[in-house]
Amino acid sequence: MMRTVTVIGAGDMGHGFAVHFALHGREVTLVDHRRSNLDEAEERIREVVEFHDEEGLAPASPDEVLDRVSFTLDRDAGVSDAEFVLETVPEDLDVKREVFESVAAAAPSDAVLASNTSGIPVTDIAAGNAAADRIVGCHWWYPPYLLTPVEVVRGEATSDETMDRTAAFLEDVDRTPVVVERDVPGFVWNRVQNAVVRECMHLAEEGVASVEDINAAVRDGYARRTAVIGPFETIDVGGLDLYRTVAGNLFPHLSNADEPSDLFDEYLERGRGGIEDGAGFFEYDAPASEVTRRRDEGLAALGRALDDRRD
Structure with missing residues (x-):
């Protein structure tokens, strides 16, 4: 040890x-x-x-x-x-x-x-x-x-x-x-995270839904379920045949952008760089330290709930 x-x-x-x-x-x-x-x-x-x-x-x-x-x-x-x-x-x-x-x-x-x-x-x-x-x-x-x-x-x-x-x-x-096992750029987590971010940016740019609604859909829907079962388990629950069909229909329409979204520059040019500026995609009425504390409180509560469920 x-x-x-x-x-x-x-x-x-x-x-x-x-x-x-x-x-x-x-x-x-x-x-x-x-x-x-x-x-x-x-x-x-x-x-x-x-x-x-x-x-x-x-x-x-x-x-x-x-x-x-x-x-x-x-x-x-x-x-x-x-x-x-x-x-x-x-x-x-x-x-x-x-x-x-x-x-x-x-x-x-x-x-x-x-x-x-x-x-x-x-x-x-x-x-x-x-x-x-x-x-x-x-x-x-x-x-x-x-x-x-x-x-x-x-x-x-x-x-x-x-x-x-x-x-x-x-x-x-x-x-x-x-x-x-393979030393690929971004490893696992950042590749998955940025694939989600890229599609969210694409949906916002295309006017499919607002930043607020896209954020809520991921936070309160996809992320909440993923906290309980991961993507491969989700496929198992839904059935591989179904997910294969959905993938065949949907994949051609997903973003394949190889450059960061223009939304980054648009917000940065307006001085909205994130919580340290008091605004990014959202506005914040509290210091950055308070925003991160709220995040940590949520993560701690989620961790306790998941631990209790597994016990």
């Missing part, structure tokens, strides 16, 4: 990883290149643990969790005793390669070196690295302390041992490994 974890990058995902690993009894080192980022991460960790406590999800107090997390600007020292290293730096291939070159030299020779990349091929990240067999994709979904699936992505050089150790570690910290 791996007990010592180093997270490189203290941003949105990094502080969430630190919370989750510490809540599950791991000794965590959080590394960043700016002290201000680490200070902010410490405060955000406390806030997330307090949220877990309010929701009845935290087995430890904020102080107990923070006692398991150390903060450092020294990357080499931060990984020197790590059994599992997880980077979550910006999605820039050169930056990630530099991180893994230095980590491979400074971490123990048997440490698993994992990348939270959401789309850069693991094979490209590991290219030319002497520890390429220990480099693996480990893509979590946001927020990592509330969503359980984690993609374990095999690069061309990733060993079976690294894949197995990563999957076992994730299970030890109460996460469900989704094994991705």
